[in-house]
Amino acid sequence: MSSNRSLEPSALSLNDLPWQVKFSNDRCTLCGQCTAVCPVKAIELGVFRKRTLKPSIRRQADQGVAQDVFYGIRQKTDVAHACIGCAMCTLVCPNDAIHPEKNPGLDRMKFHINQQGVPRRRGGRRNAAGSILDRIKFTRISMLTDPALDAGRHEFEMRTLLGRVLSPRENMKRLKEKGWIPPVREIYPLIIGGMSFGALSPTMWEGLQMGVAYLNEEMGMPVRMCTGEGGCPPRLLRSRFLKYVILQIASGYFGWDEIIHAIPHMKEDPCAIEIKYGQGAKPGDGGLLMWHKVNKLIAAIRGVPAGVSLPSPPTHQTQYSIEESVAKMILSMSMAWGFRVPVYPKISASSTSLAVLNNLTRNDYASGLAIDGEDGGTGAAYTVSMDHMGHPIASCIRDNYLNLIKIGKQNEIPIFAGGGIGKNGNLAANAAALIMLGASGVQIGKYVMQAAAGCVGTEEDRCNVCNVGICPKGITSQDPRLYRRLDPEDVAERVVDLFVSFDTELKKIVAPLGRSTSLPIGMSDALGIDDVAAAQRLSIKYVV
Amino acid sequence: MCRLFALTSRDPVSPMLAIKALDVMKEGHDGSGMGLLLQDLGGPFEEMKEAPILSGIFSEEGIRRLDLFMMDLGFLTKYKISLKVPKKPVEGIPRRDLYLIRAYELPEDWDNLSKDDMAVRLSDIRLKIREMGEEKKDMMVFSFWPDTIMIKEIGDPLLLAGYLGLDRKELKARIIMAQGRQNTNYAIDLYACHPFFIKGYTTMTNGENTAFIPIRDFLTSRGIAAYTGYQSDSEVFAHILHYSLVELGLGIDGYKHVITPLQERDLAVHPNAGFLSHLKRTCRSLIIDGPNCVIGTLPDHSLFMVQDRKKLRPGVVGGKPGLYGFSSEICGLDAVIPDRDKSRDIQPMHLDTAIVGPDRQEVTICRQTEALNLPL
Numbered sequence: 001m002s003s004n005r006s007l008e009p010s011a012l013s014l015n016d017l018p019w020q021v022k023f024s025n026d027r028c029t030l031c032g033q034c035t036a037v038c039p040v041k042a043i044e045l046g047v048f049r050k051r052t053l054k055p056s057i058r059r060q061a062d063q064g065v066a067q068d069v070f071y072g073i074r075q076k077t078d079v080a081h082a083c084i085g086c087a088m089c090t091l092v093c094p095n096d097a098i099h100p101e102k103n104p105g106l107d108r109m110k111f112h113i114n115q116q117g118v119p120r121r122r123g124g125r126r127n128a129a130g131s132i133l134d135r136i137k138f139t140r141i142s143m144l145t146d147p148a149l150d151a152g153r154h155e156f157e158m159r160t161l162l163g164r165v166l167s168p169r170e171n172m173k174r175l176k177e178k179g180w181i182p183p184v185r186e187i188y189p190l191i192i193g194g195m196s197f198g199a200l201s202p203t204m205w206e207g208l209q210m211g212v213a214y215l216n217e218e219m220g221m222p223v224r225m226c227t228g229e230g231g232c233p234p235r236l237l238r239s240r241f242l243k244y245v246i247l248q249i250a251s252g253y254f255g256w257d258e259i260i261h262a263i264p265h266m267k268e269d270p271c272a273i274e275i276k277y278g279q280g281a282k283p284g285d286g287g288l289l290m291w292h293k294v295n296k297l298i299a300a301i302r303g304v305p306a307g308v309s310l311p312s313p314p315t316h317q318t319q320y321s322i323e324e325s326v327a328k329m330i331l332s333m334s335m336a337w338g339f340r341v342p343v344y345p346k347i348s349a350s351s352t353s354l355a356v357l358n359n360l361t362r363n364d365y366a367s368g369l370a371i372d373g374e375d376g377g378t379g380a381a382y383t384v385s386m387d388h389m390g391h392p393i394a395s396c397i398r399d400n401y402l403n404l405i406k407i408g409k410q411n412e413i414p415i416f417a418g419g420g421i422g423k424n425g426n427l428a429a430n431a432a433a434l435i436m437l438g439a440s441g442v443q444i445g446k447y448v449m450q451a452a453a454g455c456v457g458t459e460e461d462r463c464n465v466c467n468v469g470i471c472p473k474g475i476t477s478q479d480p481r482l483y484r485r486l487d488p489e490d491v492a493e494r495v496v497d498l499f500v501s502f503d504t505e506l507k508k509i510v511a512p513l514g515r516s517t518s519l520p521i522g523m524s525d526a527l528g529i530d531d532v533a534a535a536q537r538l539s540i541k542y543v544v
Numbered sequence: 545m546c547r548l549f550a551l552t553s554r555d556p557v558s559p560m561l562a563i564k565a566l567d568v569m570k571e572g573h574d575g576s577g578m579g580l581l582l583q584d585l586g587g588p589f590e591e592m593k594e595a596p597i598l599s600g601i602f603s604e605e606g607i608r609r610l611d612l613f614m615m616d617l618g619f620l621t622k623y624k625i626s627l628k629v630p631k632k633p634v635e636g637i638p639r640r641d642l643y644l645i646r647a648y649e650l651p652e653d654w655d656n657l658s659k660d661d662m663a664v665r666l667s668d669i670r671l672k673i674r675e676m677g678e679e680k681k682d683m684m685v686f687s688f689w690p691d692t693i694m695i696k697e698i699g700d701p702l703l704l705a706g707y708l709g710l711d712r713k714e715l716k717a718r719i720i721m722a723q724g725r726q727n728t729n730y731a732i733d734l735y736a737c738h739p740f741f742i743k744g745y746t747t748m749t750n751g752e753n754t755a756f757i758p759i760r761d762f763l764t765s766r767g768i769a770a771y772t773g774y775q776s777d778s779e780v781f782a783h784i785l786h787y788s789l790v791e792l793g794l795g796i797d798g799y800k801h802v803i804t805p806l807q808e809r810d811l812a813v814h815p816n817a818g819f820l821s822h823l824k825r826t827c828r829s830l831i832i833d834g835p836n837c838v839i840g841t842l843p844d845h846s847l848f849m850v851q852d853r854k855k856l857r858p859g860v861v862g863g864k865p866g867l868y869g870f871s872s873e874i875c876g877l878d879a880v881i882p883d884r885d886k887s888r889d890i891q892p893m894h895l896d897t898a899i900v901g902p903d904r905q906e907v908t909i910c911r912q913t914e915a916l917n918l919p920l
Contacts, residue, residue, distance in 0.1 A: 140754075142752055142754060149854070154854075155807070157807060157808075161825060161828065165825050165826055165828070166826060167826065168787075168791070168792055168823070168826040168827050169791060169792065171822055171825075171826040172792055172793070172822075172826075172919070172920075175819065175822060175920055176920050181822070184825055405761045405765050406765070407765070408762075408765030408766060408767065409765075410758075410761060410762065410765065410829070411762065411826070411828055411829045513754060514752060514754030514833060514834075515754055515755065515833045516833060516854065517804065517805075517807075517831055517833050517853065517854075518755065518828060518829075518831040518833055520755070520758070520833075521758060521829070522757065522758040522761060522829075523754075523755065523757055523758055524757060525756070525757040
């Protein structure tokens with residue numbers, strides 16, 4: 001651009017971008033791998049012209065100007081092709097000649113990203129690294145009165161219950177009268193939360209399912225995985241592995257036709273049915289599978305045309321109110337499986353979570369409540385929803401649990417926490433803190449993608465293109481060229497590694513606390529935090 | 545870890561016997577407090593088995609308030625023992641005005657009450673007195689129940705026994721439970737002394753109950769007024785016992801299934817597997833996650849001992865027909881019943897409940913893997 005032309009309002013320089021590609025001309029061999037792998041085409045082969053002045057002490061001789069041309073990598077500066085920092089270029093470069101760097105200043109792209117009147121939609125996370133869960137410490141360590149347990153050798157029963165547990169008296173009464181007793185599953189407290197077949201690539205989904213099956217059948221850990229909205233492959237529905245699966249029904253009802261038709265052929269009941277009302281990353285919004293990812297296979301399973309975006313409405317549109325919805329849907333779903341399968345809703349953490357919970361306490365068919373906090377990840381949401389809406393999970397779980405204690409039903413409706421657990425890598429500590437605040441178990445999604453498949457997303461707006469099907473690792477893409485990068489066997493192996501190491505860490509937390517035969521749900525006396533306000537809000541100890 | 549000693553005897557005996565056992569086990573307690581329960585009383589109380597006995601510590605002002613309160617309710621004093629203490633203070637024992645043990649005549653309008661109604665009323669009165677005394681600490685009441693005396697104080701057991709003059713002929717009982725305390729996890733409070741008593745059910749415990757807070761939350765939310773207090777993490781054991789036996793209608797063989805349920809593989813092959821898995825699920829938050837040894841009594845004057853499954857050093861039960869002792873250490877038992885057949889001593893392991901019934905003839909062992917008497 002010449003210096004005297006007017007600048008466009010959206011003309012950005014490299015310095016305005018959140019990520020800048022640093023490139024070393026000395027090392028580059030111009031192999032072209034980086035430009036080929038870049039999912040957003042942020043870099044291209046560039047031709048650079050260099051003018052070199054050659055001064056000399058002699059008057060005329062040797063003095064002159066040389067013009068040189070060299071080739072290298074040029075970063076594009078338009079919004080559509082801005083670097084997302086995924087570093088796939090670094091990964092493929094044979095000479096370490098290229099890497100993206102986070103712009104330490106305020107990136108001005110934020111002001112321009114909503115082009116053509118469409119605000120930014122992104123996949124991924126909230127981009128806030130802080131976590132109150134990471135600041136909670138376990139302070140009640142048994143050392144004097146009794147020998148502490150040995151996490152490595154002692155027997156532990158790290159199980160939780162999914163399902164409506166009646167009060168001991170009511171349960172006894174129904175046993176006597178041979179009445180109906182709600183179904184209860186004994187499961188591992190770390191659940192793989194809803195990530196749909198459609199949002200995830202076939203290889204990722206298959207890897208997760210294989211990992212879960214191995215954990216159950218070979219390791220004896222009753223790990224469960226939720227399908228997310230979008231249905232379930234027919235072969236899985238008719239297999240014995242269905243018992244490890246929680247089927248999710250969300251407001252778009254995608255894939256439910258297939259599931260209902262498979263009911264007569266099911267060899268096993270599913271572990272449970274999750275009715276999704278809300279998701280922490282986009283509270284009040286329905287799910288959205290953008291057209292990029294709706295290929296023929298996904299379209300077939302969901303029963304929709306290929307290549308169209310699939311938004312789910314914000315609530316189940318067939319129902320008038322949450323009360324009606326909770327009661328009706330739970331009953332219909334229970335009925336579909338002959339009242340043998342626990343059915344529970346999943347909602348976003350919000351100040352109205354209590355209202356839903358209060359509603360459930362009076363419904364015998366409600367088997368639990370999953371609450372997803374503001375740090376929950378997603379396949380696609382408007383930036384404003386992800387960054388500015390929602391409720392932190394710790395205080396929401398605590399409010400709900402304390403409310404249950406007040407009415408004496410704390411053991412009857414299990415609450416499952418999700419959203420940002422392990423977002424800074426401290427999975428076991430975060431999970432244990434939530435359990436001691438009152439959760440019966442926790443759901444993880446992002447963490448599994450990061451740990452089991454190498455998702456490169458971080459809380460610094462890195463990558464976050466899960467929604468448009470160009471996931472550089474092939475985790476959330478429906479493009480075979482991308483998802484073939486991911487070997488399902490490797491994913492399965494990592495899932496197993498992840499759960500087994502989580503188990504060891506969880507034991508390392510609960511053993512010195514003296515707990516081995518029951519999960520320390522609500523053991524809030526073990527927790528402390530170095531913040532008066534947080535301690536007061538969570539009713540735990542203030543420690544400095 | 546606290547030291548515990550309990551005995552059940554055909555003939556009423558002095559509490560000094562149990563205190564002697566505590567003294568022998570002294571290495572294991574720090575002398576920061578003692579609790580004593582006397583039940584199935586002998587001496588003057590032999591003739592008034594139905595009369596509720598109030599035991600507690602009162603100031604001069606407190607006793608005046610108590611008298612007014614009890615008279616208002618229509619209770620008349622039938623018999624009393626006031627433990628007057630020497631004027632000279634003893635180091636480590638707080639100065640109090642009066643240790644009171646007083647049997648009451650029931651009000652006339654209570655005559656037609658059912659046993660359950662009476663239990664609720666007696667317990668409510670105890671809670672009311674306790675509440676009245678909370679502010680000025682001038683009334684500290686431990687029990688208000690027929691045929692039951694409780695004494696608690698801060699200090700070393702043997703010193704306390706001498707100080708309070710427990711070696712007196714009026715104080716004799718067929719069931720005695722005594723605890724010498726060591727390092728309570730909470731503040732050293734009089735009410736944190738074992739044994740804990742609720743409507744005829746008593747327990748004392750050693751070890752640390754790490755699951756205390758969720759259990760307390762469960763019990764206090766049951767809507768039963770007497771499930772309160774909890775100055776000690778061990779108090780919940782008595783309330784779980786009451787809850788299991790009275791509210792759920794289980795037998796004593798079921799208590800252990802509530803506090804330490806069987807693990808999956810044992811549960812699967814149990815003759816009552818179905819029932820027990822329901823019990824385990826619904827009573828999940830009552831799992832104690834010890835390690836603990838619990839010694840307790842039931843209203844029919846049975847005495848029992850159970851161990852948590854993690855317990856590394858179990859308590860011991862031994863004796864002879866007519867006299868059995870339950871002790872957290874063998875030396876305690878040796879001191880009180882040296883002439884027993886030691887080869888018949890029983891150290892209940894993690895599946896056992898050792899019980900000596902009201903006839904005091906033998907020790908029976910309930911194994912958790914055996915079929916149990918179902919309340920169905």
